[in-house]
Amino acid sequence: MSKNIVGITRQSPPLDTTAPFDTSSLQEKTIVITGGASGFGKGFAKRWANCGATVIIGDIDTTQGKAFVEELRKETANPSHQFIRCNVTDWQSQVDLFRTAAELSPHRRIDQVVANAGVQELGTKLDQPQNLDKDEPPKPQWTTVDVNLIGVLYTVHLAMFWLPKNPAPASDAQPDRHLLLIGSVASLIPFAGHIQYSIAKHGVLGLFRSLRATSWKDGIRVNLLMPYFMDTPMIHPGGKVFLAGIGMGKHEDVVEAASRFAADVSIRGRALVLGPRVKLDDDGHLLPPDSQEAEEISSFEVFGHDFEEVEAFTSRYVKILNAVEAARGYIGWAGDIVKAIFSPFTRG
Numbered sequence: 001m002s003k004n005i006v007g008i009t010r011q012s013p014p015l016d017t018t019a020p021f022d023t024s025s026l027q028e029k030t031i032v033i034t035g036g037a038s039g040f041g042k043g044f045a046k047r048w049a050n051c052g053a054t055v056i057i058g059d060i061d062t063t064q065g066k067a068f069v070e071e072l073r074k075e076t077a078n079p080s081h082q083f084i085r086c087n088v089t090d091w092q093s094q095v096d097l098f099r100t101a102a103e104l105s106p107h108r109r110i111d112q113v114v115a116n117a118g119v120q121e122l123g124t125k126l127d128q129p130q131n132l133d134k135d136e137p138p139k140p141q142w143t144t145v146d147v148n149l150i151g152v153l154y155t156v157h158l159a160m161f162w163l164p165k166n167p168a169p170a171s172d173a174q175p176d177r178h179l180l181l182i183g184s185v186a187s188l189i190p191f192a193g194h195i196q197y198s199i200a201k202h203g204v205l206g207l208f209r210s211l212r213a214t215s216w217k218d219g220i221r222v223n224l225l226m227p228y229f230m231d232t233p234m235i236h237p238g239g240k241v242f243l244a245g246i247g248m249g250k251h252e253d254v255v256e257a258a259s260r261f262a263a264d265v266s267i268r269g270r271a272l273v274l275g276p277r278v279k280l281d282d283d284g285h286l287l288p289p290d291s292q293e294a295e296e297i298s299s300f301e302v303f304g305h306d307f308e309e310v311e312a313f314t315s316r317y318v319k320i321l322n323a324v325e326a327a328r329g330y331i332g333w334a335g336d337i338v339k340a341i342f343s344p345f346t347r348g
């Protein structure tokens with residue numbers, strides 16, 4: 001029998017992406033953004049720094065990253081924004097990024113993490129066999145998987161370590177524990193000729209769909225953005241020619257969608273696909289751009305119903321976690337009493 005576990009996963013209700021949102025909760029938040037020296041990451045950093053957040057950028061591009069953070073410090077009169085050189089494929093480099101970010105954060109905490117760093121298709125192309133005149137193929141280079149999937153897993157593992165160090169999010173919305181993942185439409189559909197990219201972004205989707213079922217137990221809200229092609233430096237000029245006429249999305253729509261996730265601390269476990277701006281009728285049919293019948297939209301919610309009908313295993317697992325969580329209160333209390341009784345100070 002299928003079970004509905006929306007409530008016990010703490011997933012928030014469907015989004016109204018046309019509703020205005022308040023960015024005041026971003027004030028004094030510290031936000032770590034990987035790949036923040038360019039493209040979307042840079043857009044997020046600029047927007048959130050202008051809302052009063054401190055942004056800490058980890059990127060492999062030192063020249064762009066340093067120059068951007070200098071500009072941001074001046075623009076917002078906040079000297080706390082930081083650039084920290086980081087190669088997301090290197091575990092120790094990410095460990096150092098998070099530790100240094102916490103040390104440099106004005107309140108010594110990390111409130112939000114964005115796993116954004118990414119590259120397009122690089123390294124071995126699985127659909128282009130090499131060395132056919134030899135006895136064996138060359139060792140493959142999984143460059144895109146290393147950055148866009150392994151790098152993301154490192155970021156998430158470190159976020160799961162640092163975010164729970166924050167005081168639990170309170171009703172007065174002070175600290176936050178938010179992890180934003182950046183997938184792609186290539187998380188959802190095949191991306192011909194970009195197999196590593198598709199594998200990595202499908203992996204990010206799987207990560208999101210599974211993690212959001214249980215991240216509530218550490219008070220962490222996890223959300224996902226999956227943009228279509230957008231005009232950032234990642235899309236090289238050849239790609240732009242190839243995409244001509246298809247209709248690229250707007251970079252600023254991705255920044256706004258990410259800002260909604262970042263600012264509205266009630267949003268948990270939701271995913272948006274971002275595409276070109278379109279007008280649709282009530283049945284989802286495309287209207288001409290000059291139609292007065294509908295407003296332009298660029299974002300669509302997906303995988304919102306995952307927990308409405310799950311199989312018994314997931315349901316039981318989440319219920320067990322709930323029970324452990326509830327019991328932890330008593331265990332914690334008992335542990336405190338034992339420690340108090342046997343502590344050298346009470347024993348005199």
Ligand SMILES: NC(=O)c1ccc[n+]([C@@H]2O[C@H](COP(=O)([O-])OP(=O)(O)OC[C@H]3O[C@@H](n4cnc5c(N)ncnc54)[C@H](O)[C@@H]3O)[C@@H](O)[C@H]2O)c1
Binds near residue numbers: 037182230231
């Ligand atoms: N632009 C698009 O059309 C598009 C569409 C869907 C998803 N995305 C995703 O959005 C994210 C941001 O991409 P973008 O379009 O802003 O590209 P971008 O090239 O403008 O920015 C990517 C940033 O990541 C950094 N980076 C790359 N490798 C790194 C590494 N090993 N360690 C640390 N930093 C590294 C780069 O230096 C750069 O600053 C990526 O995850 C990308 O896959 C982009």
